[in-house]
Amino acid sequence: MxxxxxxxxxxPLARKVIKTHLQNFDDIxxxxxxxxxxxxxxxxxxxxxDLIFLDIEMPQISGFDFLKxxxxxxxxxIVTAYRNYALKGYEYDIVDYLLKPxxxxxxxxAVTKFFKQLKNTxxxxxxxxxxxxxxxxxxxxxxxxxxxxxxDILYLESFREYIKVHTxxxxxxxxxxxxxxxxxxxxxxxxxxxxxxxxxxxKINSFNSRIINIGDTELPIGRTYKDAxxxxxxxxxxxx
Numbered sequence: 499m500x501x502x503x504x505x506x507x508x509x510p511l512a513r514k515v516i517k518t519h520l521q522n523f524d525d526i527x528x529x530x531x532x533x534x535x536x537x538x539x540x541x542x543x544x545x546x547x548d549l550i551f552l553d554i555e556m557p558q559i560s561g562f563d564f565l566k567x568x569x570x571x572x573x574x575x576i577v578t579a580y581r582n583y584a585l586k587g588y589e590y591d592i593v594d595y596l597l598k599p600x601x602x603x604x605x606x607x608a609v610t611k612f613f614k615q616l617k618n619t620x621x622x623x624x625x626x627x628x629x630x631x632x633x634x635x636x637x638x639x640x641x642x643x644x645x646x647x648x649x650d651i652l653y654l655e656s657f658r659e660y661i662k663v664h665t666x667x668x669x670x671x672x673x674x675x676x677x678x679x680x681x682x683x684x685x686x687x688x689x690x691x692x693x694x695x696x697x698x699x700x701k702i703n704s705f706n707s708r709i710i711n712i713g714d715t716e717l718p719i720g721r722t723y724k725d726a727x728x729x730x731x732x733x734x735x736x737x738x
Contacts, residue, residue, distance in 0.1 A: 499681070500524075500525050500527040501525060501526050501527070501549055501612075501616065502545065502546060502548050503520070503527070503528055503529070503547065503551065504528070504529060504530040504531070504532060504538060504541055504542070504547055504549075504551070505517065505528065505530075505532065505550075505551045506532045506535065506537075506538040506550060506552045506553060506561070507532075507533070507553035507577065508553065508556045508557060509553070510533075512577065513531050515598075515599065515600060516577065516600070519602055519606075522602070522606075523609060526549070526609070529547070534556055534557060534559065535558065535559035535560075535561070538552075538564065542568070542572070543693065544722055546680070547572045548572050548573060548616070548675075548677065549574075549575065549612055550572050550573070550575070551575050551577050552564070552565070552575070552576050552577065553576075553577055554576060554578040554587075555578065555579070561576065561578070562583075562587075562590075568658075569694065571590075571658045571659060572675070573593050573612055573615060574591075574592040574593060575592065575593050575594050575596060575608050575609075575612065576592055576594070576596065577596045577598060577600060578595075579597065591659060593615060594607070594608035594611055623648070623682050623683075632647045632648070632649055633648045633686070634646060634647045635648065635682075637663055637670050637672045639670045639672050646670070648698075649700075650665045650666050651665050651688075651698050651701075652664045652665060652666060652698055652701050652712050653696060653701070653712055653717060654676065654683075654696040654697075655695055656675075656676035656693070656694040656695070659673055659674075659675060660672065660673050661676050661679060664715075676690075676694070676696065679696065680696055683696060687700055689726075689730045690723060691718075691723050692718050692719060692720035692723055693723075695717050695718070697712060697717060698712075699730065701713075702731075705719075705731065705733075707724065707728075710727075
């Protein structure tokens with residue numbers, strides 16, 4: 499599966515350079531080119547994005563202000579003409595910091611780092627189950643490995659590069675983008691209902707067009723997810 503990226507830069511020439519470099523990578527797909535952070539925010543809200551090539555000095559909203567308000571941040575590679583922002587950039591846990599004009603050699607190293615980090619977030623669901631005969635997944639929290647049965651998961655909540663896995667017994671925080679776990683769970687009785695939430699369909703008590711209730715917890719349905727959620731719940735939203 500290809501990693502999806504967007505290019506965010508107010509300079510058309512700078513976007514063209516990145517786009518040209520990316521033609522050498524068959525496993526990265528450019529889904530949008532944005533001239534400012536406002537356009538980029540809209541794209542991220544409507545799509546699953548794995549990587550952003552981000553400029554810093556842009557009109558209206560700077561790259562750092564954009565990052566500051568980004569809740570579920572994809573991986574970030576900063577591409578800028580200003581080397582004095584480097585230290586601040588790494589405060590946002592970026593993949594790499596590239597200075598314009600960007601040579602292909604330097605660009606290649608940055609993308610390689612992205613794929614290395616991506617590999618470290620890969621997860622597996624053990625379909626055959628264990629002695630209990632149930633499928634499970636391993637999550638890492640504070641250097642401790644937790645074995646979680648899929649049937650025990652209530653919902654998952656995203657916090658930037660982390661997810662919080664809420665189960666019937668406990669909650670576990672692990673470093674993993676919500677988009678990665680979504681790919682693994684989408685055919686296992688789970689559904690993405692919001693940019694920040696994935697729920698177990700079997701644990702839903704009640705719902706309407708705006709919220710889903712799991713036990714005593716009320717979770718919002720994102721506007722862009724509403725039609726898909728109602729479809730998976732086999733319910734006509736016009737009846738609400």
